[in-house]
Each structure stands twice: as C-alpha cells, then as structure tokens.
Amino acid sequence: MANLQLAKNLRKYRKARGYTQDKLSKYLNISRQAYSNYERANRDPDIGLLIRLCELYNVSMEELIIKPFNQTYIIHESGDYHFAIEGKSNDSIILMQDEIDLILKYRDSSSDTRAMIHTLLDSANASH
Known part of the structure; x- marks a missing residue:
C-alpha cells in the first residue's frame, strides 16, 4: 500500500x-x-x-x-538566489506574508524602481 x-x-x-x-x-x-x-x-x-x-x-x-505539508517549507529557493539562513547560527529566517509579497514585488520591479528602493532604505538606515 x-x-x-x-x-x-x-x-x-x-x-x-x-x-x-x-x-x-x-x-x-x-x-x-x-x-x-x-x-x-x-x-x-x-x-x-x-x-x-x-x-x-x-x-x-x-x-x-x-x-x-506546511506552507513555510516552500520559502526556500535555489539557483541564483540565496537561502534565508543566517551563517553564524544557521537559523532559518521565517517571513511573514507581507514580507513575501514585498520581495515578490521587488523581483518584478524595474532596475530604476529597485534603485529608488535602495536609496530610500539607505537614507532610512543612515538616519538611525
């Protein structure tokens, strides 16, 4: 069986x-x-x-x-992508649905849009 x-x-x-x-x-x-x-x-x-x-x-x-089956198991990818594992502790990073949606939108965006996102994040990080 x-x-x-x-x-x-x-x-x-x-x-x-x-x-x-x-x-x-x-x-x-x-x-x-x-x-x-x-x-x-x-x-x-x-x-x-x-x-x-x-x-x-x-x-x-x-x-x-x-x-x-658990939906969180499918977040892993291969190919040109990096696994979401922190190197020192080997811990997996668990993403919330809104974070997954953001990543998928980022991947579909143009290089200009990606550059704007990086600029925004860099300026936000610089102010902390």
Whole structure:
C-alpha cells in the first residue's frame, strides 16, 4: 500500500511551487503518468527519486514522507538566489506574508524602481 501522506505532500509541494505534473516529470526524467501514480498513491517513488524531490523542494525526507505539508517549507529557493539562513547560527529566517509579497514585488520591479528602493532604505538606515 502506498504512503498516503507522501502522495498528499507531493501534490501540495508541486502546486505550491507552481509546477505541472508534466514539467515535474520532465525534470525527474519519468513519464507524467508515472508521476501521477505517485500523487494518487498508486505507487511510491524509489529512494533515488525521493532524494531528488527532497533536493528540489529543499525539505528533509521526513518532511516529504511523514509530516503534513506546511506552507513555510516552500520559502526556500535555489539557483541564483540565496537561502534565508543566517551563517553564524544557521537559523532559518521565517517571513511573514507581507514580507513575501514585498520581495515578490521587488523581483518584478524595474532596475530604476529597485534603485529608488535602495536609496530610500539607505537614507532610512543612515538616519538611525
């Protein structure tokens, strides 16, 4: 019998990241039907696939397989972005929804708008 919590989590993590089953199955180098079977709890992925999914979503095996999905786990990103971890203590930074919204708006803004934001923040910090 397949792991029902894993199946629920696979679907929720995929949707939270905005991935389609087709896009994710291409990334994993499997058929869309094979991936669909994992989300429908018809089959469990092998250990190698589970490791790749944990790396993609930046979660532990326990978080993916056992724990119920938690929206805060999807704040992690890869690529050109930096993880929100403070280097000296290795603590994660938890963001409020308004902070996430601000970051997303910043990313979508023009370079001129970003420059104005930096100028505003620099002047605000200088006055403290």
